[in-house]
Amino acid sequence: MRLPPAILANTEEVLREILRFTAPADVTLSRYFKDHPRLGGRERGAVAEGVYAVLRNKSFFTDFAGSGNAPTIRRLALLGMAEAVGAESLGGLSEEENQFLARVTQIDRKLLSPLLRSNLPQWLYDKLVAQFGEQETLELAAVLNTPAPLDLRVNSIKANRDDVIAELATAPIIAEPMPYAPLGLRVHKKPALQNLPLFKSGAIEVQDEGSQVLAQLVGARRGEMVVDFCAGAGGKTLALGAIMRNTGRLYAFDVSEKRLAKLKPRLARSGLSNVHPVVIAHERDAKVKRLAGKIDRVLVDAPCSGLGTLRRNPDVKWRQQPQAIAEMQEKQLSILDGASRLVKSGGRLVYATCSLLNEENDAVVEQFLATHDDFALVPMSAALAEQKIPLEMDKYLKLLPHKHNTDGFFAAVLERKPMAAKPAKAQAETEE
Numbered sequence: 001m002r003l004p005p006a007i008l009a010n011t012e013e014v015l016r017e018i019l020r021f022t023a024p025a026d027v028t029l030s031r032y033f034k035d036h037p038r039l040g041g042r043e044r045g046a047v048a049e050g051v052y053a054v055l056r057n058k059s060f061f062t063d064f065a066g067s068g069n070a071p072t073i074r075r076l077a078l079l080g081m082a083e084a085v086g087a088e089s090l091g092g093l094s095e096e097e098n099q100f101l102a103r104v105t106q107i108d109r110k111l112l113s114p115l116l117r118s119n120l121p122q123w124l125y126d127k128l129v130a131q132f133g134e135q136e137t138l139e140l141a142a143v144l145n146t147p148a149p150l151d152l153r154v155n156s157i158k159a160n161r162d163d164v165i166a167e168l169a170t171a172p173i174i175a176e177p178m179p180y181a182p183l184g185l186r187v188h189k190k191p192a193l194q195n196l197p198l199f200k201s202g203a204i205e206v207q208d209e210g211s212q213v214l215a216q217l218v219g220a221r222r223g224e225m226v227v228d229f230c231a232g233a234g235g236k237t238l239a240l241g242a243i244m245r246n247t248g249r250l251y252a253f254d255v256s257e258k259r260l261a262k263l264k265p266r267l268a269r270s271g272l273s274n275v276h277p278v279v280i281a282h283e284r285d286a287k288v289k290r291l292a293g294k295i296d297r298v299l300v301d302a303p304c305s306g307l308g309t310l311r312r313n314p315d316v317k318w319r320q321q322p323q324a325i326a327e328m329q330e331k332q333l334s335i336l337d338g339a340s341r342l343v344k345s346g347g348r349l350v351y352a353t354c355s356l357l358n359e360e361n362d363a364v365v366e367q368f369l370a371t372h373d374d375f376a377l378v379p380m381s382a383a384l385a386e387q388k389i390p391l392e393m394d395k396y397l398k399l400l401p402h403k404h405n406t407d408g409f410f411a412a413v414l415e416r417k418p419m420a421a422k423p424a425k426a427q428a429e430t431e432e
């Protein structure tokens with residue numbers, strides 16, 4: 001069935017706002033839909049997918065949308081919608097527009113320059129080529145420029161994976177176990193889940209497989225004291241709480257009250273009672289200091305450029321600035337240092353990001369280790385083997401969309417060396 005011709009005007013209108021890059025695309029889209037309540041579910045889906053297609057292919061589309069007399073923004077909307085829903089679903093196009101679409105569709109993208117083909121800004125393309133080489137950067141970019149699959153985590157407090165697969169099948173929703181996350185399911189197509197009894201009862205949560213693997217790597221056990229230092233809306237907190245079998249104490253720290261507030265309804269659904277959300281002012285907050293040296297496992301899922309999540313947030317590559325990466329690195333080191341004080345002797349600290357850049361990943365861990373000789377790296381191969389996760393890695397976890405079909409994630413596991421017992425006064429001074 002064809003979409004109403006007005007849908008292109010809607011896409012054009014919201015795209016004009018989004019391409020100013022003053023706010024995240026999903027925020028602008030939600031606001032636009034709120035202001036346009038007459039748009040139905042199908043139309044909203046098409047507008048959103050059209051906008052995301054433009055963001056994913058912006059370099060290539062802009063190169064072609066500029067030729068001829070028609071306004072560029074209309075042509076971008078047209079290309080985005082054609083990519084997202086197919087030209088045949090669009091009604092009310094002029095003869096000129098049909099010809100334009102036919103011309104662009106016939107272009108062999110393999111003949112474009114590598115930069116144009118990657119649809120990445122020059123600075124990011126250069127950084128990725130320096131890390132991965134040109135060929136692999138193009139493979140990575142091709143996958144980053146496609147929509148992410150829909151992954152679920154089964155909440156082991158409430159259900160098991162086989163029962164969830166069977167119940168989803170009655171919906172009917174097809175879901176398959178994923179290779180690396182023991183409680184992960186990948187769902188075919190993208191059905192709405194919010195009204196399913198399984199979702200409402202907290203038996204399932206939406207979570208990328210890579211994010212599930214990170215939570216598993218923390219190695220949290222029953223009865224332990226655990227801190228999720230940058231908990232945000234709690235994606236990994238919920239997974240950690242279930243891994244701890246709802247025992248022990250799991251602190252969910254974050255500087256953003258708004259983000260932590262989003263954890264509350266998820267927590268209520270999850271059935272977990274071992275989670276304690278705490279808003280902190282910064283990484284040296286007195287609330288952090290009070291727990292110094294007492295925590296078995298600390299996860300630092302650090303604020304980062306987010307470049308590993310481009311499949312979900314394609315605007316990030318255009319909104320992110322190269323100079324922000326250096327500032328980010330400084331912040332990441334400071335948070336890692338603050339969080340490290342929590343870890344007890346023999347305890348573990350897991351540093352993670354959803355960035356693809358070495359500057360935010362390996363470089364942060366190496367700088368941390370250079371100034372913290374009381375910590376040692378646990379090789380990722382060993383941490384993965386402990387958790388029976390079938391992934392081949394060396395020192396660090398590096399999940400890559402084109403290799404592992406997850407978002408891009410990095411993780412390092414660090415262990416605080418067991419200390420010879422010190423007099424209580426000296427111990428307290430070290431932890432100040």
Ligand SMILES: C[S@@+](CC[C@H](N)C(=O)[O-])C[C@H]1O[C@@H](n2cnc3c(N)ncnc32)[C@H](O)[C@@H]1O
Nearest residue numbers: 230231232234235236254255256283301302303
């Ligand atoms: C990558 S997000 C966390 C995502 C979350 N762990 C999840 O799985 O959904 C990083 C979080 O770090 C928080 N943050 C930023 N600075 C912080 C700081 N100094 N201390 C603690 N959290 C901080 C941000 O508010 C943000 O929620």
